[in-house]
Amino acid sequence: MNKFSSEDNLQQAKELFTRSQEFQNKGQLVKAIDYLEEAFILLPSRDSIINNLLILYFTLKQNEKLKTFLSQIQTSQKQYLSDIGQLYLDYLDENFQKCIDSAKNLLSDEEQSSQIQLYDILIKSYFKTHNISKVFFYSRKILKDKSNYDQRLFSVGNILLCLSKPRAARWFIQKSLGINFNSAYAFDLGFCYLQLKDFKNGFKYWSNRFEGHDTKNKLLTKIPSIESLDEIQNKKILIWSEQGIGDTLNFARYIKLLNKYSSDVTFIVPNKLFEIFKKFYTDIKIFRYEQISDESYDYQISLISLINILGSTYKEIPLEKFEYSNNYKKRHSIKKVGFAHSGNPSYFRDSYRSIESDTFESIFSINEIKFYKINPHFENYVDRYENVEDIGHLPIHNIANKLNDFDIILTTDTFLVHLCGFLNVNCILLLNYNSDWRWFNDYKYTKWYSSVRILKQKNISDWGNVINTIKRFLRSKTSKK
Numbered sequence: 001m002n003k004f005s006s007e008d009n010l011q012q013a014k015e016l017f018t019r020s021q022e023f024q025n026k027g028q029l030v031k032a033i034d035y036l037e038e039a040f041i042l043l044p045s046r047d048s049i050i051n052n053l054l055i056l057y058f059t060l061k062q063n064e065k066l067k068t069f070l071s072q073i074q075t076s077q078k079q080y081l082s083d084i085g086q087l088y089l090d091y092l093d094e095n096f097q098k099c100i101d102s103a104k105n106l107l108s109d110e111e112q113s114s115q116i117q118l119y120d121i122l123i124k125s126y127f128k129t130h131n132i133s134k135v136f137f138y139s140r141k142i143l144k145d146k147s148n149y150d151q152r153l154f155s156v157g158n159i160l161l162c163l164s165k166p167r168a169a170r171w172f173i174q175k176s177l178g179i180n181f182n183s184a185y186a187f188d189l190g191f192c193y194l195q196l197k198d199f200k201n202g203f204k205y206w207s208n209r210f211e212g213h214d215t216k217n218k219l220l221t222k223i224p225s226i227e228s229l230d231e232i233q234n235k236k237i238l239i240w241s242e243q244g245i246g247d248t249l250n251f252a253r254y255i256k257l258l259n260k261y262s263s264d265v266t267f268i269v270p271n272k273l274f275e276i277f278k279k280f281y282t283d284i285k286i287f288r289y290e291q292i293s294d295e296s297y298d299y300q301i302s303l304i305s306l307i308n309i310l311g312s313t314y315k316e317i318p319l320e321k322f323e324y325s326n327n328y329k330k331r332h333s334i335k336k337v338g339f340a341h342s343g344n345p346s347y348f349r350d351s352y353r354s355i356e357s358d359t360f361e362s363i364f365s366i367n368e369i370k371f372y373k374i375n376p377h378f379e380n381y382v383d384r385y386e387n388v389e390d391i392g393h394l395p396i397h398n399i400a401n402k403l404n405d406f407d408i409i410l411t412t413d414t415f416l417v418h419l420c421g422f423l424n425v426n427c428i429l430l431l432n433y434n435s436d437w438r439w440f441n442d443y444k445y446t447k448w449y450s451s452v453r454i455l456k457q458k459n460i461s462d463w464g465n466v467i468n469t470i471k472r473f474l475r476s477k478t479s480k481k
Contacts, residue, residue, distance in 0.1 A: 013043035020052065027183030027208070029056055044072070050081050055117070058088035061346075066092070080106065084114055087121055096125045116145050120155060127159065128351060130461045135159055150179035158188055162349060163460070164434040166195040183208040195437035202437075203308035223300040226309055232261050235298035240268040240289075242302045244344075245396070248273055249418035250438065250448060251303050253320035255284065257310055268292060275397035276422075317447050320422060334477035335368070338406040340375035340392075341430070343414040352432045353413045355463050357381055363410075363471055364388055368478040372406065374399060374416055407477075410470065413439070421449025430466050433457040 016039035023032035033056050039049050050073050057066040070085045083106055090099040103118045103125070119138045126134040139156045146152075157172030170192035177185050190205030226232055239255060241248040248269060258265055266285040269277050277286045301309065312318075342354035357379050364371055364385045373382060376392040391399065400419060403409065409427040411417050413436055420427035429446070431439055431454050439446060443456045458465050 009042040013039040013046065013049070016042070017046075017049060017052075024052070024056075025180055025182060027185065027187075029060055029184075032056060033060070047078060047081060051084070051114075051117075054081065054085045054088060058092065061092060063089070063092050080109070080114055084117060084121075087118075091121060091125060091128075094128075096128045099125045100129070116142055116147075116152075123155065123159060127162065130351070132163065132460065135163075150176040150182070150185070153179070154182070154185050154188070157192075161188060161191055161195075162434060164195070166192045166437075170196075191437050195440060197314040197440055199307070199313050200311065203304070206304060207308060209304075223297050225305075226299045226301040229261060229309060232258075232299055234264075235262055236264045236266075236296070237262050238266050238268070238292070238297040238300040239306060240300065240302055241270060241273075242304060244415070245270060245272055246415040246418040248303065249276075249415065249422045251307065252277070252281070252422075253318045254303070254307050254310060254312065255281075257312070257318060258306075259283075266292070266297070272396045275395075276400055276419075279397075280422075314447070319450070332477075334407040334474060336370050336372065336406045337408055337410060337474070338372045338374050338391075338403065338416075339410040340373070340414045340416045341410075341412055342375050342377055343412060349432075349434070349436075352434055352461065353436070355412055355430065355467075359463055359467060361385070362467060363474065366471065366474050366478065369474060372402075374409075374411075375414065417449075417452060421446075421452050424449075424451045427452045428470070429454045430463075430470070431456040433460040433462075 016035045020032045020035035020039065023029070023035065033053070036049060036053050036056065039046075040053060043049060053069060054066070057069060066085065066089055070082060070089070073082060073085070083102070087099055087102055087106075090096075090102065100122060103122050107115065107118050119142045123135055123138045123142070126132075126138070139159060142152045142155060153172045153176035157169045157176065160166075160172060161169035170189065173185055173189045173192060176182070177189065186205045186208040190202045190208070192202075193199075193205060194202030196202075223238060226237070237258060239258075241252075243251075252267070255265065255267055266287055267277065267281065268287050268289055268291075271288055274286065274288055339360075341357070341360040343350055345354075347353075361381045364381065364387060367387055369387065371385075371388045373379060373388060373390045373392050379390075382388050382390045391402065394402070396415075396419070400423060403420060403423060403425045407426070409416065409420050409425060410430060411420070411427065412430050413432070417427060417429045419425075427449075429439075429452050433456065435456070438448065439454070442454055444454055446452055446454060455466050455469055457463065
């Protein structure tokens with residue numbers, strides 16, 4: 001008898017599958033994959049195991065694992081599993097229109113067991129292609145299916161959150177949590193509260209990010225975490241950044257609030273930011289990640305968790321300002337402009353926050369201004385315009401030193417707006433309508449940075465009014481005397 005069909009293997013695979021389901025229901029997806037992979041070794045022909053692995057590899061964006069796994073299931077008796085796996089690959093490879101076309105073809109087939117999965121991938125693909133009416137069309141369809149209803153409710157809530165509808169999103173996500181507590185649901189509920197300026201609930205629910213996707217982000221397991229401010233008086237504290245460069249610049253201001261508890265604070269930062277924090281945070285120790293092994297600390301905490309422990313509110317956002325002699329001055333004429341119109345393409349909402357090159361480059365027609373591209377991605381227009389220079393290859397601390405040379409900075413929601421705000425450099429944030437939570441519903445000013453002004457889309461995915469306003473502003477500031 002084949003070992004994969006033995007009763008022992010069958011029973012063991014079922015137990016592993018059940019354990020995986022338990023972790024999936026809690027939102028602990030990394031652990032869920034571990035159990036499923038063991039189950040697949042024992043029972044490689046079981047469709048439920050295959051399908052769950054496909055979903056989890058896709059959800060965690062594990063492209064290479066997904067490709068390898070697809071090559072292992074080509075012999076599966078049901079071709080539709082391979083077809084769905086290929087859909088997921090197309091999506092991760094950003095072939096969104098191909099993904100839409102293939103999903104519709106599969107929906108027209110007689111096989112209906114994967115209908116909800118196909119609706120879900122269509123929702124995600126239409127979101128990426130900015131077809132909002134189709135997003136809502138298929139969202140209504142998945143709500144008609146009452147199986148795994150918490151997942152259906154969360155899916156709709158997540159889309160509403162991404163479209164900057166935090167109140168509606170909160171309703172759906174709370175409903176999903178009422179059916180089943182899942183750390184991924186709770187994490188997104190935190191985003192809803194944060195966008196509504198409720199820091200207390202927002203950062204509390206954000207603590208669920210250490211489950212599921214971010215299990216590996218617990219930096220030092222041997223150092224106790226801070227549970228209360230009362231316990232850290234005169235203790236040696238380690239704080240570490242867990243998010244991106246922009247987040248680190250944005251939230252580092254909260255570290256200064258620890259001064260009344262401890263004078264011995266170490267902050268671990270990404271290498272790209274080491275020189276900047278070393279220069280401006282002279283009252284605490286600034287280390288790189290690789291420098292901490294020989295140090296002993298009484299307590300540790302991540303930068304985001306620190307905000308939760310401090311109990312800070314929207315009204316109590318501390319100011320962070322490092323003055324240069326001529327920073328944040330309104331200059332009567334503009335001759336030199338730094339800019340960044342695109343961010344990290346792997347970010348889920350990047351296609352909404354970034355401006356396409358052929359849309360943005362129309363501002364270069366203002367020949368009286370010299371433009372300096374700061375975003376690192378290669379752009380063909382640099383060779384086509386004599387008044388455009390590329391400095392995106394420079395290290396961040398070198399860019400920081402150059403910012404004061406420009407009359408103004410134009411940027412979409414990238415690290416650059418946080419760098420400008422951190423250094424109090426005059427900046428205009430070109431903001432998408434469905435913006436990140438930290439910009440709340442702000443249209444002109446932001447509580448985070450006094451030197452940043454906001455110019456926001458009037459309609460989702462429409463940069464026309466933003467670009468036209470910027471061009472009129474720049475023309476009005478060019479000296480023609």
